[in-house]
Each structure stands twice: as C-alpha cells, then as structure tokens.
Amino acid sequence: MAAVRAGAVGLSKQARFTMYSSTRPGSDWDSRDSGTGERARQSRPSVYGKRYGVAMSNAETVRKRWKIRRRLSDLKVKLCDATLILAVGGLILAMLDVEFTATRILESFVNTSDLSFILRTAAIITTIALLFFLLFYHFIDIKIQLVETGTSNWRVGITSERVLNTLLEVAICAICPIPETGVVAWPILSNIAERTRERVNIPISVLLTLPMFLRFFIVCRYMVLHSSQHQDTATRTIASLNHIAVDFRFVLKSEMYERPLFVLSIASLMFWCVVSWMLTQCERYAYPSISGFQHFADYLWFEIITFFSIGYGDVQVNTYCGRGLAMLTAIVGTLFSSTLIALISRKLILTTCEKRVNHIIAENNITNEHKNAAACVLQNTWRTVLRARDYQKSSSRRNQQRLAKMQRMLLCSVITFRKTRWKLRMQMEDEDDFFTARRAFNETEDRLQKVRQRQSQLDGKISMLFENVEALTQAVMSRKCYLRQ
Template sequence: MAAVRAGAVGLSKQARFVMYSSTRGSDWDSRDSGNADRSRQNRPSVYGKRYGVAMSNAETVRQRWKMRRRLSDLKVKLCDVTLILAVSGLILAMLDVEFTATRVLEAYVNIEDLSFILRITAIVTTIALLFFLLFYHFIDTKIQLVETGTSNWRVGITSERVLNTLLEVAICAICPIPETGFVAWPQLSAIAEKTRQYVNIPISVLLTLPMFLRFFIVCRYMVLHSSQHQDTATRTIASLNHIAVDFRFVLKSEMYERPLFVLSIASLLFWCVVSWMLTQCERYAYPSISGFQHFADYLWFEIITFFSIGYGDVQVSTYCGRGLAMLTAIVGTLFSSTLIALISRKLILTTCEKRVNHIIAENNITNEHKNAAACVLQNTWRTVLRNRDYDKTNTRRNQQRLAKSQRMLLCSVLTFRKTRWKLRMQMEDEDDYFTARRAFNETEDRLQKVRQRQSQLDGKISTLFENVEALTQAVMARKCYLRQ
C-alpha cells in the first residue's frame, strides 16, 4: 500500500505490480458472464494467504491512481478554504470585541448595529466553516477507501475518526452570538475590599477566546503544504518505515533543520495571542485604562513570565488571567528547555572537528614529550661533566654547579614523566576512528616487516637454489670425467 499511497503505479500497458482489494466482486474489472464461474474458481480467496482480490488490470490501477490524485488535490483546496474561513471568523470576532470595548466608532456609527453585523457575519462564516470541514473529512474518508480498494464505508469510518470529527466541529462551532449579556466575575486582589467587588465581562468576549483553538487548521495546513508530504519519495520511504507524515513528523523535521527560526516564530505568535487574551480578561477590571496600554502591559507581562523572571509590576486580577499566566509559565519552561538543548547541540563539536583538535593536541604533546626527553639527556650529560669537574677539584664553585645541574636534571625528569602521562591520557581519549587507524597502521607496519623478511627469504632461497644447481652440474661433470 505504500507504493499505492505514493502514486507509484504502472502507467504503461502492463501493470508493474499486483494490487489487492478487500472486496470480491466485479468492481475491479469487467468479466464476461460466460467465464464467471471459471474466474471465480481461479480467483484467490479473501480468507486465504492473500488479502482481497488480485487486481492485475493496469487500466484499473491507473484509474484508482487518478482518482486518488484528484481527491488529494481537492483535500488540499478544502484545507485552504477552511483555514481562510476560520481566520476570517476569528478576525471578525476580534474586531467586534475591540469596537465594543473601546467605543472608537461611537461618534460615527451605532456600536450596537456594527456589533450585530459583525457577529452575524461571524456566524455565517462559522456555518460555512463547519460545512467545508465535514466535506474535508468526507473526502479524507473517500481517499482511505480508494487506498484500501474497498467500497465498504465501515472500513473508513472508525470510532476514532468520528470522535476527531466531532471534536473539530465542536471547536469550530464556537463563535459570539448577538444579545448574549454579561457575566459577573470576582476581582482577585490582595486587598480585601477589592476582593468583594465583581467585574461584568461580556459573554461575547468569553466566546471569542476559545476561537483561537481553530489554529489546529494551521497545523493541518502546514502538513499538507510541507515538502515532506508533497514529495512522493519521502512519503513512500516513510510509509515503508511505518512513519506517518503528520504534524509531529513535519514539526520535528523543521525543528531539526531550522530550530531557531521555528522557535522564534512560535514564541512571537504565542506572546501576541495570549497578550490579547489577557487584555480581554483584565480590561474590564480597569475601565479607565485604554486598550492599547493594556495590550502593551500584558505583552511585557507575557515576556517576563515566559522566561520565568516575574518582576511583579503587572498583575492579573481574574481567574481567566491567572489561568493564562499559568499556561504562559508552562509553555515558557518547555520552550526555554528546548532552546537550551538546541544551543547545546549546536555547541557540540562534530566528529571531524574532534579529530582535528585531537590531531593538533596529540602533535603538541608529542613534541613536548620529545623536548622533555632531550632535556633529560642534556641535563644528564651536564651532570656527568660537573661530577667529573668536582672529582678533579673539590671546590665550592664546582659543588654549586653540580648541585644546580642535579636540580635541573630532576626537574627535567619530572617534566618528562608529566608529558608521558599526558600523551598516554591523550591516546586513551581518542575515539574509535583513531583507534582503528592506529591499529591499521601498526598492522601495516608489521605486515611490511613480514613482507621484507619474506622477500629476503625468497632471495636466499633463490641463491641457494642457484648454488645447488651449480654444485649439481659440477658433480655431474666430475662423474663424466672419472668415467672417461
């Protein structure tokens, strides 16, 4: 099925492979009515070793491939349409919340009428979104039926797919409704008088906040438009290795290739979205402050909470704000740990870089070891000379010179031991490549010596053979002479 999903089917007159279906019937190719019994006997059983009916007709395989390709293109277009509708409905709801809260257009237009128009338009876009979302899942199920080669809908409609579809429909169905009223929330504060106060928050604002969950369509858009999903070879290899080309795989691939770019974009989007949500949760507790000042303050609050700094100059006074603050702290901890891990991975030297540093360090330590050995020999020679001079003339000057040369000899011996220990530790720290290379060089040297000895032995044997031949000829000549 991996080759079928990738579209690697035979487009020539003969089929490149045999495809099996889960249905037994005349759905795959047309057969004559006179040969129906004979074809049924030769047809492999569904309950045998093979699964389904062999589909050896190249034209049928080609039709299946064309159908899947057409449905896949339609699936991508439906994903694009659902993303546009989801973002449009979210923007309309955000505009309604901002116009209702700030009253910026109250002098030019009736806010109630504008809010009603925006909410009705958001409801229309939501209904269209639900229709295209259900149509998207219908096409996805049909693609699975084409891949499996069956016409039974029970194969494609599973309980997991139904639950996922219902969950997506429930998330996308949330939108602000006209004439929803207000809800009273207690104002949280360290001061007891303020704790007894209640804040009236419009229900339309609370219905707008869950609309950001529609961003799951962005994840689906990323998967369908990614290079991994569009490349046939990548999908084939992934299917053969039992790897699904889903959002998790695409995200991990992008994080591996461009980690800093992905983390930066995700952090900026998260800060902006949660700052706007905090502004809507907290702005009604302080109606005297403008909306932009609220957004700037809570953007600062998001950044310092995201990185676990927390100066305390900006605080939240509602349950909604506290919940978003906890979410920011959790996500910030995950992002910070991921960033530290990526930076640590970037700072780790590669194998080639380790080898370069190892070769340079080994050469330096080897030179130090040779210099230390030379110093030991020099100081030993000087000590012997000073000892001879002291034996000849036992003076104070010769005694001092002898003691100085002995001290220098002792220092050079200690230095030689240290460099030898460093060289030994450097050889122990070398990786497998250097160990194998060193063993190969030592084996090559030994083989070279064996080859030299073998060549010497061959020469000696050749010389001995020549001497034996000469001796044999001399003996034969001597026998002929004696007979005469």
C-alpha cells in the same frame, strides 16, 4: 500498496505488478460486482496465494484509481485552504467585535452596538461555512481511504476514532460569539482584602472568543498538506514502506531538525502575541477606574518575562483566567527554553572532522613538548656529570653550588618529562573511535608491509639456496660420471 498510493508505479499497457485490495472475495463488503451468487463469483478476478485480497492485474483499473485519488487529493488541499481562511476570518471578526465591545462598555461609546451586531453575524456565517467545509473535508478523506483500500463500503473509512476526531473538530470550530448575549460576574483576585469581594461584569462574547484560538489546529493540517515531505511522492512512498505516517509530528520533527531556530522563533512570537491578547481580554475589565484597562504592550512584556521565568512583578494578573494563562506561559516557556538550550548545545558540538583536526594539532604539540623535555633531561644530565667531575677535582664552595644547581635543574627536567609523557598518554586515550580505528589500520598496514618485505627477502634467499643446491647437484653428478669413467 504504498507505491500505488503514492503514484510511484509505472502504468504501461501491460500489467507489471499485481495489486491486492483489502477486501476478501465472497464477503459482504465487496460490492464491486453487481450480481450475486454463482454469476458474481465467476465474474470476480482470479485469486492467488492464501485468498487474501483480490488480484488487480488490469493496468487501466490501477490508472483510473490513481487519477481518482490524485483528483481527490487536490480537492482535499483546496478544502484545507478554504477551512483555514474561514477559521482565521471568523477569528479576526470576533477579535474586532471584542475590541469594539470593550470600547463601548469601558468608554461609554454607544455608536458601536450596530457594528458589533454586524461583526457577530458575519462571524456566525463564517462559522457555518467553516463547519460545512470541515465536514466535506472529512468526507473527501474517507473517499481517498476507500480508493486506497480498493473497496466501496463506507464502513471501512468510518471508524470510531475518526468519528470522535471529527466531532471534536466540529465542537471546537462551532464556538463563536452570539449577538445579544449577556454578561457574567468575574471575581477579582488581589492582595487587598476589600478588592477580593469585588466582581466585574464581563460580556459572554469575550469568553466565547477566547476558545476560538483553538481553531489553529487547522494551521497544523495546512503545514502537513503543503510540506515538502507530503508533496514529494518518493518521501511518502519510503515513509509508507517503513510504516511511518507523514503527519504533523513527522513534519514538525523534520523542520526542527533542518531549521530549529527559525521554527522556535516563529512559534514563540505567535504564542506571545496570542496569549498577550487573551490576557488583555481577561484583565482589562478588572481595572475600570484606571483609564479603562491596561494596554496590550504591558501584557506582551509580562508574557516575555514569564516565558523566560524572570518575573519582575511590575505587571500582575488579578483574575483566574489571567493566572491560568500565566501558568500555561511558564510551562510552555520551560519547554521552549530547554529545547533551545539543547539545540544551541548541539550546534556548539564539534564535528568529527573538527575534532580530528584539533586532536592532531594537540598531539603534535604534546609530542614536541615531550621531545624537548627528553632533550632537556639529557642536557642537564651531561651538565650534572661535568659539574660532578669538577667538584671531584676541586671541592670548592663554588663547584658545590654549581653541582647543586645542576642537580635541581635535572630534577625539574625529569618532572617535566614525566608530566609531558602523562599528557601524551591521556591525549592518546582521548582519541575518538574513528581516529583510533584509522591509527590501528595504519599500524597494521605498516606491520603487514614489513612482513611482506621480509617474506620477499626470504623468497629471494630460498631462490638463491635452490640455485646453489642445483649447482651443487650438477657438480656432484658430473663428478660421479668422471669417477665411473
């Protein structure tokens, strides 16, 4: 079934396989036969095995289903592209409206009211089109599932989970600024007691624009449908056979494994820009007397230092919305920082071949040092013996000092020899599994070579002994014949 879904089967004139649908013959869901009763049962294809599914041995039917699924899949990708364009377009219109609204309220520009009405109307139109394409996308997705399962009953494709996900997506995409909306009182949080009682009026259109960034879930869907894992037939077939869904989680983990720094950098930049703009909208109305509002660059700086848990305190937030976004930034920054540290640590770890090279070089150096230490012990021992003979011949003070000096040098060389032997032992214990197995294999091969050599020598000796016994037997037999004669 997975190979048929992915289109990886060969469709020749003769049927080389038997595909079973997920419906059972005789049930109400099987509506492929127009007749009912005995005639309908006779017109059904033959059923094999334990009567699970309907055998489809006709290659033309399989080819037809594959073409239908391919056409629906292409339409699904186009609908995803259209929903992404409409979602981003509506978000850009809402952002422009928010900027013009702030300019009109804070700087007393009245000429932007008509432009704001036009922008909101355009955002509503794009939202309606987005909802239509979104519902049509889910409708096509259900039809693809029906084609894959080999049934035409819509109850198979519509489940409670799918309905909840669709309603949630529609609710998220339906949020947009509405013309002629009022304002809401926004409390100010400050260390000054007089300012904590103040309230500022914020347009409702600004508050409705902030949740519109949740439309970025369509970007995740776009990444999945345009990823190499989803477009490659072999990858989808192998994933389906291994019970792995090619979804956003699988695609993201694959990209993180292949290009971790690139994915983290793009995600961090997008997060900084989006949250900085949202912080600007949350905090700009809390400073009506300070030249209108603080700039976007100030909150971008605040986002970066909060993201990496630095927090200089030069930029502060004075609203509940700003503090909520600051907490979100701290949580996401902690996750990203830990992931970045883990990725850097993985990049810094030596590979098996690199470890083997360093291990061989270190072992050779320690082995040479151990040999030099052993040679120094022998040299100092011989010199100590010579100085002891000189001291026995002439027990002068000079010979005594030479003997003591050689004894000290001998003691130092023995200590050095023991240290190098301990280092060599520790180096042998630090071998990796592959290198240890390789060394054991080589040692076993050398021992087997010696055993084979001894075996060949033994075979030669046995052959010589057999020849001598044969010669002796012939000599004895000839001697017996001579004695008889």
